[in-house]
Amino acid sequence: MNPIERALGILLLLTGGKLVPATVLAERFQVSLRTIYRDIDRLIALGVPVDAERGAEGGYRLAKGYLQPPVALTRDETAALLAAMALVRSSRTVPLAGDLTSAEKKLLATLPKNLHGLLKEADRIVGIEPIPPDIFHSGTKAEPTQDWQTALDGFMSGILDGKRVRFDHVNPSRKTVKSHDVEPHGVMFDRDLWYLAGRCVDTDLVKVYRADRVRNLEISGLFFRPAKDFSIQNLLGGAWLSQAMRRWEQxxxxxxxxxxxxxxxxxxxxxxxxxxxxxxxxxxxxxxxxxxxxxxxxxxxxxxxxxxxxxxxxxxxxxxxxxxxxxxxxxxxxxxxxxxxxx
The missing domain is CATH 3.30.70 (Alpha-Beta Plaits)
Structure with a gap:
């Protein structure tokens, strides 16, 4: 059995949800423990989320939810998905854009061949009118940049990993740059702009930052417990702006x-x-x-x-x-x- 066949066999054995000791894997494939350790490291390097627990009762298993059942979409469900994807792409910048592209390719691979052409020709079927310029509030207009995409991706990763993020925020009116240490809670899209919502560690307040004004964002590595009472829905309808204005008045x-x-x-x-x-x-x-x-x-x-x-x-x-x-x-x-x- 070559390493590729053995890695696939290990992957299948770990899908049951129970911990499988390294000794059991070594015995199953008639190899040494060191070889099993190398196989596990190879799977992790390929992006397979293998959870490991040490101790007498320890072992390996796949992270819950990694393997999903096949997707079976009807014609109308596919059309609805087309419209949703067109709407998302019309925002110019989206969180984790690279992952969205790879997810779209994987989804396409799972669909029946007669639907492939439909998805590939989405732009011909569904059109989204771009948001017109806001002439009166011209300061709200921003063009997508790599900094903007990096801020969105990093902030979303911080939310998913439950880790703090650090970044510099540019204030164009004051012409200043200020560093922030934030526990990321959520993101929202408003008037063709993305906003990042999170608890500012220094002030202990939930603040909202325009993503296009964020620079040098990095995940700090410090874990935090997400606030159970937080919902991005509570900031919609201009609620976040009302709170910000009260703060700006001071x-x-x-x-x-x-x-x-x-x-x-x-x-x-x-x-x-x-x-x-x-x-x-x-x-x-x-x-x-x-x-x-x-x-x-x-x-x-x-x-x-x-x-x-x-x-x-x-x-x-x-x-x-x-x-x-x-x-x-x-x-x-x-x-x-x-x-x-x-x-």
Missing amino acids: EEQIAEILITSRQAKKLSADWYYRHAIFTPAKDGRILISIPSTERARILPLVRWLGPGAELLTPDTLRKELAEELAGLSNLYGSRAASLDKSA
Whole structure:
């Protein structure tokens, strides 16, 4: 019996779920214990998850769930799978993309031959319209990079292995880079971006990080027990953003804008600004407080809101906006005067 035949025989013997001692394997295949140890190491090197336990009652067995029964899909189930895969691939970046490709190949190999062509021509049958650019919140747009993919893959591996991860997080508004030690809990996809949710070891808070802003992620090797009460579902619907805004209000400068009740109703429907603080003012208007004084964020917002919106703070942006509006007033005023004269 050659090593390949013996390795296959060992693999079959370990599928029963019970521990099989090395001495039993050696006797079964009429080889030495050292040869069995080498065969086991060879299986592990090939990616076969062999669990080993030492001691008098120890032995080897395959990790639970490694070998799955054959997949039997109907035509309609195959079509549903096509649509699901097309939807996933439309996100541009997905966790463990390489593993998704290999899983797809394995799945294809298990299907009847008459369905192979259907799966291979998925792009011809199912189309997903890409998410259009968010012009108003242009800062949310990001192009896929290797750093982004590495962050997603590493964070997902940390979740599956129950190990902490370390990474650097880039803050573009502050132009800073901060290191984080995190217990990874879950990932979510929102508006064409991936977000990583986990407990920050330093603050003991569950935080959400944009994956495209994560750099140099590595698994630390420190195990942790996943929080039983955590569910990524509790962060959906903008809940994570609302929590983050409350934290940013303690860390960032605040911009204040007086707006009409109608404008407040319009902003309350926005995915981002609806999580800001809305406070009734004395004159019937509403004061909205935003934890940011970025020029590129605040000035476009006031322009978009239009008449009725008054930027109160910061003073530097209020002055800049006043000069801009004065210039527009002169431009349109002179044009209107010219039209009146020609009439």
